[in-house]
Amino acid sequence: MHAGVRSSTVLYSLLALTHAFYIPGVSYQSYRDGETLPLLVNKVYSDTSELQYAYTELPFVCPPTGRVRSGRFTSGASLSLNLGEVLRGDRITVSDYELVMGNDEEARYLCSHIVGSEGLKRTRELIRDGYMAEWIVDNLPGATSFQTTDKSRKYYAAGFKIGEEVTSASGDQSKYFLYNHVTLVIRYSRAPGKDGDQGKKVIVGFEVFPKSIEAGNRDKNGLPYDIHNVENGLELTPRSNSTEGLEDEGTATLTIPFTYSVYFREVEGLEWKNRWDMYFVAQDDSTHIHWLAIINSLVIAGLLSAVVAVILARTIRGDISDEGNIKPKRSRRPKSPRASAEKKPSGLLGDIEGDADLSSDDEGLDEVTGWKLVHGDVFRPPQYGGLLAPLVGSGIQLLLMATGLLVLSSFGVLNPSYRGGYVSVGTALFILAGLFSGYFSSRVYKTFGGQLWQKNVFVTASLVPGLLFTTIFILNLFVWVQASSTAIPFGTLLGLVALWLFIQLPLVYIGGRYGYVSVGPYEHPIKANAIPRQIPVQSWPTKGFQALLLSGFIPFVVVFIELMFVFKSLWQDKSGYYYVFGFLAVVSAVLVVTIIEVTIVATYLQLCNENYHWWWQSFMVGGSSSIWIFGYLVWYYFTKLHISGFVSSLLFFCYGFLACAIYGLLTGTVGFLSAYAFVRRIYG
Incomplete structure (x- = not known):
């Protein structure tokens, strides 16, 4: 630790x-020319596993020696991390790679590291599982560069592979090659303001091009004779190193030489504040899909708004304005106009406190039906x-x-x-x-x-x-x-x-x-009756789990498209960054409106069925879309992901369940508050 x-x-x-x-x-x-840039190594990760590993603790990595110093950074030192970094598995250490601003290095020797049989086995497993390394320069993750589909733009994907698996033509045998040479391309531009006038530069890009080079054919300094035309890579087997390998697999070792190249290249027209744009080009290409998600959400919310408007403007308002909707029958003796005016209810239910037994006697109501029948129990705890x-x-x-x-x-x-x-x-x-x-x-x-x-x-x-x-x-x-x-x-x-x-x-x-x-x-405007009213048998759509599934489906459809991007960032592109929070904010706002409207409709239907147990029901209806989201997670796991191993699968489902539970708690509260406001409004 x-x-x-x-x-x-x-x-x-x-x-x-x-x-x-x-x-x-x-x-x-x-940075000025000649100033040292610290290269930080963090961790390795894979889209086939939920487990990450500190880069410096891998069996094939050369331990930092402390020989490189750059300002407050000394190689081998571990950086203090904030809580978020610790929870996401970061373990950042200063490396021995020396990067001097403006100085190109065609080939430089780093170290040679002896790896035993267990270390070789572990390294092969990491390569087989597609693990990628995360290095950092000036807070930018080292990236693998790609071209867009139309070949018009370049974009970055953070991280680079640590090795390559080569399968034989028959498919029954695989060879594993470790990338023991990296070409580091540091892209810079003129610093803004006075720093730029003084010749200083800012880093706007960090690209890593890994390569596997055999251990032989090297000069006395450990550098390959030809670093550009490499015939054989470094295969992870003791027999690939004839001078160090032994025939006994249990005691066999492999000496792995590590080298690197550094090139500094200026980028015209790219400002420092826009340097992260290269990592988001792929997401920018999907902007039209985000707009589709918003339109989809707005259409659903619009339809629900129309339904709620009908309920509020026609059904409930019509019930409230109906003469004698909840007028008690105290006596068949006609009353004087003045007495009638004095006793006329001031609100929907009149002075309930003055007529304590009004709601407990259904025969005292004039043709009262639906939601009005439960007015004496609707605020019962x-x-x-x-x-x-x-x-x-x-x-x-x-x-x-x-x-x-x-x-x-x-x-x-x-x-x-x-x-x-x-x-x-x-x-x-x-x-x-x-x-x-x-x-x-x-x-x-x-x-x-x-x-x-x-x-x-x-x-x-x-x-x-x-x-x-x-x-x-x-x-x-x-x-x-x-x-x-x-x-x-x-x-x-x-x-x-x-x-x-x-x-x-x-x-x-x-x-x-x-x-x-x-x-x-x-x-509350109404006190609860002393004796609870008996609830009639409920229709199928308003019963328990069925009601939750039906109610939760609509909010799920609202966020479904945007969820695809969130899931992709979390589990498929673990090195990627979800950044379209503007779209997410709009979809979230529409989601909240949708949950409010769905809960109001569900609560109204429940009260119309003379069921006054709306407190818990409104909370569960509001959070019911979490059931669909967890189901979507399960589907996503089996159809889109390649996660393997018991621990990784356990982490996926447990953390996924926790996320859905937190989401359900949040949206359930939105549903509860909206139902509470609705009930107070119609019975107030």
């Missing part, structure tokens, strides 16, 4: 918001309200966090250059939103008649963090066995517990105390 990771986790988490404010075009680093209140409070906390992340990302404050920023800033926003979580949770809890508000505060503060921490800790036991950098260091886990105990919990407590003691419960 890196000492820097342990010591700085809490500090970087608390300062995450401060570090996040990167202003494109301003926060740049410029639900069963297990002590659980629903913390869920709603946690959902509001997540909603505030997600809104903050979307806003910051849409305005470019959060961007790929701030590595681990989304997780770090998201954690900070989540903790700060605990104040509002405790407030709303306590008010809802008191509205449901709860008495133990301190217990409610503790449950609210522990619900989401407890779920995440417990799941991650258990999964970590599997990942630790694999010696993967995906495993969260124990010091980081302690730091997360400290954040929860000393910051999150007190904030939730403060908000909870204020909401429960000082503000109090939400007031």
